[in-house]
Amino acid sequence: MNIDIILTHALVTALHEVYEADIDSSSIQIQETRKEFEGDKTIVVFPYVKIARKSPEQTATEIGNYLQEHVSEIESFNVVKGFLNLSISPAYWIQNLQQSLSKGEQYGFTAVSSDSQTIMVEYSSPNTNKPLHLGHIRNNLLGYALAQILSANGYRVIKANLINDRGIHICKSMLAWKLFGNNETPESSGLKGDHLIGKYYVLFDKKHKKQIQELISQGSSEEHAKNDAPLMQAAREMLVKWESGDAETVSLWKTMNEWVYKGFNETYSRMGVSFDKMYYESQTYLLGKKIILDGLDKGILYKKEDGSVWADLTKEGLDHKLLLRPDGTSVYMTQDIGTAVERFREFGNMKELIYVVGNEQNYHFQVLSIILSKLGYEWAEKIYHMSYGMVELPAGKMKSREGTVVDADDLMEEMKETATTISNDLGKLESLTVNEKEQTFEMIAQAALKYFILKVEPRKTMMFNPKESIDFNGNTGPFIQYTHARICSVLRKADEQGITIPATFLVSTYSEKERELIKMIAKYQEIISLAGKEHAPSHIANYTYDLVKAFNQFYHECSILNEEDSAIQQFRLGLSKQVATIIASAMKLLGINVPERM
């Protein structure tokens, strides 16, 4: 049983027996003892001083005496001011390690069972008019990692992608291609499909701006110039044609979308993310209208003179929100209401519907949840917006229309080149085949990028410094991979020498570093649970880093294969193996692979 739970129960009993006080166990906190002090677990007794009517020191001593007498896992205790430090017996920790080893790769995970609840995670959700960039990378990595973590917490997870494949922005790319493209294709240009489309999106913007300037120089206001520019008018006409199902337009749209999807799939596959369910906005954009009209009938929403339909959110401290245009067409919010309803209809009583979307849409999701609950859907509160901050560059902001973005494909390629250079300089992979080397370089590059982004708390705006991200020392993905490779090397040698890890260790004590490591291992499940509850993959990343640091210290101080006492040798080997298992497991939750050699 978990030591914290044992101690919590024991403390409740102790307070009852010694002071005749009844304390709710949920109010009790057991914390780690700080490194400067002796002990493993600490109970802060200040809250019980009033009950005891004694000094903090006396209270701590009395509780300590009671606990030591009644809890076999407690070996000794010491008191510093109001802090009761408990030393847990090696026997407990060693047994704990044996148990975790026996669980193998499943250690720390809660299995998905028939009565597991369902959670949908929508992420990525790209536009089909340009390639993926750095911001999308953060989105994809967060979404995928979150799905993995929730799954490790025992939820049935559906990874969903809603592709924004319609609207004026798509028409811009289409129009530019039609006018200036000379029937260029991914094959003829050698460009990835999404990059080809992105090229024409940028081109549209460039030409459009030129037209605006011309109009302004002819005396137009900027507002008017933007709207009156011939290119803009043509794009709007194209959208109308598309909506009316014009065969030629739809056919071009289909062709160009196929190019983009092919490009996206390459990027997704290289990033290692995947989806269980695809939604296309061209198929969902008409949803929600009925629901809105229903709400209008019930008097929850209201209609303006021009025929548009609105929600009054002033009671909630917000503005009025448009839901149907005067011509009866839907807006973004309308569709989102429609798709949410559809999803709960299809998947029943989900525990959560999570949207991984940037923080610029905080307001949108706040409004979405309010309107849904106004419309009477009890599950409205189950919508969770996993809001993440922008990724900034040292040079300034990214603007896709101006082409000042860090392109996802370029970035991954650059990372790989760096990984290749560094690895070749170190020269440790000589024994591998060319193919194996390539795979390792890619693995290292991906780890560097993913870890750099995922170690930061999602909500925060983060700084992406390309130079630093490529640094493979310190708190980085490659550092963690390196430790895994080191352990694998030791395990290989142990195997060659015929040293095996027994189910039961024959040691009764251990060194300081071994104790710290064993405690870190014991914490893994708690971290998975925390990361799931807080929807924060960063907890997994930071825990793994701490674990790896603890291992490196142990590795430096304690010899494994050269240890003469075979009981100690086996114990150390077991410890190392479990650390390697957790590294691989934790990194997998973040979508990162770890090599056996590097």
Place this chain on the structure above:
RNA sequence: GGUCCCAUAGCUCAGCUGGAUAGAGCAUCUCCCUUCUAAGGAGAGGGUCUCAGGUUCGAAUCCUGAUGGGAUCACCA
């Protein structure tokens, strides 16, 4: 202007539901490869946790206000 988010070492970031002397990495300066992978380890310097109040035995953490930065308040998505 309203609303929401952020502010911790020179830089990039941790710090769980309030607990002991606030931690890492990078950068700077030392030291450690005849020992299992030195992409490693040990050490030094570097902090009024933006500011001001408040709650508490105790605040980087909770509350209020201010300042600075970001987002948003579209008949775009």
